[in-house]
Amino acid sequence: MNKLQKKIVEKIQAEGAISFREFMAMCLYDKKYGYYQTRSAIGRKGDFFTSAHLGSILGRILGKRVMALAPENGPVHVVELGGGEGYLALDMLDYIAKEDLSLYQRLQYHFVEQNPAVFNENQKRLQTHLNRIIFYSSLFELNPLPSAFVFSNEFFDAFPVHLLTRREDILSEIYIGYKAPNYLRIFKEPSREAWRELEELGISVGEGCTIEVNADIEEIYHVLGEKIEQFHMVTIDYGYTQDELYHPDRKQGTLMGYHKHAAYDNVFQLEGEMDLTCHVNFDALIHYGEKYGIDPKYFKNQRTYLMDFGLFDLFQEGKEPTTTEAFQLKTLLLPGSMGDVFKILVQEKN
Numbered sequence: 001m002n003k004l005q006k007k008i009v010e011k012i013q014a015e016g017a018i019s020f021r022e023f024m025a026m027c028l029y030d031k032k033y034g035y036y037q038t039r040s041a042i043g044r045k046g047d048f049f050t051s052a053h054l055g056s057i058l059g060r061i062l063g064k065r066v067m068a069l070a071p072e073n074g075p076v077h078v079v080e081l082g083g084g085e086g087y088l089a090l091d092m093l094d095y096i097a098k099e100d101l102s103l104y105q106r107l108q109y110h111f112v113e114q115n116p117a118v119f120n121e122n123q124k125r126l127q128t129h130l131n132r133i134i135f136y137s138s139l140f141e142l143n144p145l146p147s148a149f150v151f152s153n154e155f156f157d158a159f160p161v162h163l164l165t166r167r168e169d170i171l172s173e174i175y176i177g178y179k180a181p182n183y184l185r186i187f188k189e190p191s192r193e194a195w196r197e198l199e200e201l202g203i204s205v206g207e208g209c210t211i212e213v214n215a216d217i218e219e220i221y222h223v224l225g226e227k228i229e230q231f232h233m234v235t236i237d238y239g240y241t242q243d244e245l246y247h248p249d250r251k252q253g254t255l256m257g258y259h260k261h262a263a264y265d266n267v268f269q270l271e272g273e274m275d276l277t278c279h280v281n282f283d284a285l286i287h288y289g290e291k292y293g294i295d296p297k298y299f300k301n302q303r304t305y306l307m308d309f310g311l312f313d314l315f316q317e318g319k320e321p322t323t324t325e326a327f328q329l330k331t332l333l334l335p336g337s338m339g340d341v342f343k344i345l346v347q348e349k350n
């Protein structure tokens with residue numbers, strides 16, 4: 001039993017079964033042993049890759065978008081949510097510094113990342129840009145801004161979720177108990193938070209299906225809407241529309257664990273050592289955006305976004321793609337690749 005499992009089991013023994021959401025929150029964010037508290041988990045030595053680790057193409061395209069949308073005078077604010085190891089920040093800032101130094105000198109990069117374990121490495125990685133960056137451990141710390149380019153890559157898929165299931169027409173939430181040596185699934189009346197999401201989003205759970213519900217999305221949009229007067233927001237993640245995500249044919253939901261580049265269906269192991277993640281309900285992002293005056297403008301796969309917003313110009317500007325770039329292009333563009341699976345939602349508050 002690792003230290004986090006011991007802590008989870010002790011909590012269950014002291015307080016009774018905990019919701020799956022609480023279990024997942026401990027696995028990912030427990031202050032002492034959580035996955036996104038103790039390690040730099042992404043990349044070759046970690047457990048999975050994101051587009052940010054493949055190379056600089058995505059960061060450069062986002063840099064182009066910042067340049068295209070920046071106000072003509074005064075400060076240019078960029079807010080990155082869940083910036084992780086800072087690769088997208090680095091690629092974007094390198095690109096803007098090279099392409100438009102005077103815009104770069106007006107730029108203020110607000111890097112929001114709650115994981116203390118990546119802080120020191122990020123200071124080194126982003127060394128040449130430190131005078132442009134403010135680091136925050138929570139979005140709540142952000143000062144009010146008149147306008148911003150807000151973006152995230154694989155941020156919403158890393159939230160703890162409620163698990164709900166319908167069996168013989170009874171809707172239940174899954175709680176986690178423990179009887180040595182195994183965890184037990186316990187079916188209870190859905191919690192208030194879970195009901196609120198089902199009702200607000202009009203989600204129905206098919207017979208025999210288990211679904212995940214992220215009840216923390218609203219807060220992000222609420223805080224962004226309160227803090228930033230006008231913004232353009234780009235969300236990059238894997239996920240579906242609500243109808244696709246909760247389709248009655250998708251019986252098992254999308255919850256997965258990743259450890260050392262292998263995928264696991266069984267998430268009740270390697271507590272705090274394995275990433276746990278779910279596909280994003282993009283309709284939930286659209287719904288909560290609209291609730292706070294943030295309107296959807298564009299929703300396509302990542303490949304199309306890259307092509308719509310300057311991928312080919314990147315290569316006309318310079319030389320032929322290098323071997324590394326050709327590999328990135330393949331991974332971002334081929335059917336069935338990351339470029340297909342990942343979606344990009346653009347929302348705006350004016």
Ligand SMILES: C[S@@+](CC[C@H](N)C(=O)[O-])C[C@H]1O[C@@H](n2cnc3c(N)ncnc32)[C@H](O)[C@@H]1O
Pocket residue numbers: 036042050051052053081082083084085112113114115137138139152153154155158
């Ligand atoms: C899957 S990782 C993606 C990291 C990075 N964006 C990338 O593409 O490689 C999700 C990141 O979001 C961060 N995160 C999750 N919830 C957060 C929150 N409420 N505030 C700030 N960071 C958060 C995690 O610590 C983690 O670094």
